[in-house]
Amino acid sequence: MTFLTLSHLKKSFGATQVVHDFNMAIDKGEFISFLGPSGCGKTTVLRMIAGFETPSGGTIEIDGKDQTSLKPNQRNIGMVFQAYALFPNMNVFDNVAFGLKIAGMPKADIEARVKEMLALIHLEQLAERFPYQLSGGQQQRVALARALAPKPQVLLLDEPLSALDAKIRVSLREEIRQIQQKLGITTVFVTHDQEEALSISDRIVVMNAGKADQIGTPFEIYNRPTTRFVASFVGTLNVLDAIVADQSAGMVRIGDQTLAIRETIPAANGSPIQLAMRPEAGSLAAIGDATVRGQVTSSQFLGSVIRTRIAVDGKMLSFDTFNDPGVKPPVVGDTVGVKIDPAALIVLAD
Template identity: 80%
Template sequence: MTFLTLNHLQKSFGATQVVHDFNMSIDKGEFVSFLGPSGCGKTTVLRMVAGFETPSAGSIVIDGQDQTSLKPNKRNIGMVFQAYALFPNMDVFDNVAFGLKIAGLPKAEIEDRVKEMLDMIHLGHLAERFPYQLSGGQQQRVALARALAPKPQVLLLDEPLSALDAKIRVSLREEIRQIQQQLGITTVFVTHDQEEALSISDRIVVMNAGKADQIGTPFEIYNRPATRFVASFVGTLNVLDAVVVDPIQRILKLGDTTLTINEDIRAAAGATIQIAMRPESGTLCAIDGATFVGKVTSSQFLGSVIRTRIEVAGKSVSFDSFNDPGVKPPTIGEIVGITIDPSGLILLAD
């Protein structure tokens, strides 16, 4: 059931248009991430939903009510910022209670709600501490509790984890997702980190130059990118030139190797096109029967994964394989075989 609708949103700052005709419907309880590089418009869309920016055109509808012209304090929205934005002169309890006090709730109800929120983020024992006495991860948890305390219709998170170290980011993103699912709150999460978006989202919006290049599940975005930008931005990608042998039979030639792929080829025989494959689409194998044979140019042991770069068809290509304690990683200069799964080959669109 559609709960948040963004209709033909546009935003210009002077002569510069930063959001172009953005459209999306988000279901109640859905977790959607806006993913893209700096300057792509993702935060501007979020700020328009929050009411901090006024759309140059288009509308924002929440639960059937047009919110486009409402001020931020008139929208039932919770917001978590990158820089926490806690009140330094208030302790944890009062920070979480702030929105409830503004709403004029009775003191007993405020105390119960704040206790519930602090228990949810496991910081009840720190209720009397001030922000400067907390770690970055703890401050962000308090910011999340403050945003959720008034029971908003929609939760917005603007790169809330980017200021934290890697280990804390992973644990906190999992906690955010768990809390979101527990409360069933419709959530929009802005990030430039593809791993974050892939790991916690129901759907991802990949933004490029103010437009949504693709909207889909993490599985769809990663495995079936709709544009060249999405394919290159999300995940590691190998790009190779291929010559079309038979478009009807879906036959291509890469270097000296002929392959049959699963996707339709929209190019004439003899045309050169580009195909892409993820590092995990290839498997190291014996030279006999291999799809490609190449020389190892680098081999990185990353723990659970071994990343090998191999010279294939005149290009250096990355392949990932799981660590096998009984098999030594390839060595630089070694000639190895690679088997390619045709379902992992992606035809790149413009």
């Protein structure tokens, strides 16, 4: 059931339009990530939902009620910022209790709710500590608890993990997802980190130049990107030149090999097209069985995966293979063949 509706949202700062006719329907309890590079408009959309920015056009509805002209304190929304934003002169307990005190909740109810929130983030034993006595990850947990304490209808997170080190980021994003699922709260998460978005989202909005280039599940976004921007921004992308051999049969020619691909080909026979593929869609093969052949320019050992870069007809292609202790990785300068899974090839129509 649709719970948060963004209809024809626009935002301009002076003569510069940073959000263009943004539309989205978000279900109750859904975890949505806005993913994109700096300046793409993702945080501006989040701030309009929160009420910190006024839309230049369009409407925002929560549970069927128009929120567009309401001030931030008139919307039942919880917000977690990138820079923790904890009150340095208050201990953990008082930071979490702050919104409840402002709302005039009775003291006994405040104490019970704060204890519930601290148990949720596993920091009950640190209630008397001040922010400077906490690690970055602990401070962000407190900020999350403070945002959730008033029981908001929607939780907004603006790159909450970007100031943390890699290991803490992974553990905390998993914790945020578990808490969100436990509470069933509708959540919008802004990030420029594709791994974060892919790992915890129900759906992802990939934004580019103020527009949603694609909205879909992590599986759809990664495996079936609909624009060149999405294909190149999410994950590593290889681009292959091909010729349409038989448009009606889905046949293309790459080098001296003809393949049948799953995608619809929007070009006539004999036309040049470009195909995209992920690094894991290819495997090293004997030269005679290979789809493409090239010279190894680098071989990176990444633990469970070995990434081999190969020069093919003037282009650099990357291929990932699982580490096999019994198989020696390719050596720089070797001529190798790569067999490509035709089903994994994506036509770049734009």
